[in-house]
Every structure is written in C-alpha cells, then in structure tokens.
Amino acid sequence: MKKIRTSRGVVLAGAVVLASVALTGCSSILFGAATGDASRDEAGAVQSEEKIDIFNLKVGDCKMEDVPGDIADTKVVPCAEPHDEEVYFEFTLEDGEYPGEEAVGVAADERCYEEFETFAGIPYEDSTLDFFPFTPTEQGWAEGDQVVQCVIWDPAGPVAGTLAGAAR
Secondary structure (H helix, E strand, O other): OOOOOOHHHHHHHHHHHHHHHHOHHHHHHHHOOOOOOOOEOOOOOEOOOEEEEHHHOOOOOEEOOOOOOOOOEEEEEOOOOOEOEEEEEEEEOOOOOOOOHHHHHHHHHHHHHHHHHHHHOOOHHHOOOEEEEEOOOHHHHHOOOOEEEEEEEOOOOOEOOOOOOOOO
16 A cells, blocks of 8 residues: 655645745845755766755755745755755656646656655665655746656655665
C-alpha cells in the first residue's frame, strides 16, 4: 500500500507554486536577491552554501527547507553538509495545453514514485524516507516550463550526505 504524501510535501509544493509567482518581485526586495545559480564544480555539484533562484535547482542538489516568504529563492548546500531535501529526478511533461493542476500532480506523483526505488535503493512502501514533486504552474506552463522535479527528504530531520542508495 502506497504511503500518502505528507502535509509537508503538499503544503511546500503548493507554497512554492503559488509564492514563486506571487513573490518573485518582492522576495528580492524583502529578503535579498538570490545569486541565480550556485557555484558548482566540473561535475555540477554545489560547492558552498548559497541562496539561488528555485528554478536553478538541478538533479543532485541538496537544499534546506524553504523559509516562508522566501519561496522564489532557495538555499542549496553541498550534499555532505546537513540538509533537508535532495532533488533526485526530473522529467518533462508532454507538450500541449496545460492539463490542469490535478493532472499535473497525479503525473508528477506517479513518476516520482516510480523513480524512488531506483534512487533510494528500496521500495517506497518499505522506506522511512518520503518525497514530493515541484510541479509547473499554469502560468509557468504558458512560459514553457513543463519540468517536474522529484525531491526526497527524511521526516526524521536533516541528513548529511546523499540519500542515493540509502536503502532506508
């Protein structure tokens, strides 16, 4: 039996979707502008703690849970440092008209669920870890954003090191 997504995933994903559109302009005024993308090594790994634009997150990025009111920006850290979340997979939804929030959510949940075991090394049902997707909004879709990112996290708290192959 599949676990139900936690309220954290639902609330955070919804907050990101809504606030990233609404607060993009004000977040830089209220909270300081993000630097765009992180400093990365040749393999693309984040080199130091930095606040970046949330749309610059990449597979393999480890991040801190977003602070309310600062949703358009996010803090990434090297995965060896304690962090709350890790982007483990991304995919692009099919072209066409925006299918609606529910259809996007269902497609995102299904694909993130399918990829969970490949990344974590254990079936989702047997894992103590959880996931949630970052999904495109209708406005983002109209601007060409059809990318879904799957994010894994440990409900027990921050972790140090990647959760790839964690098998827990």
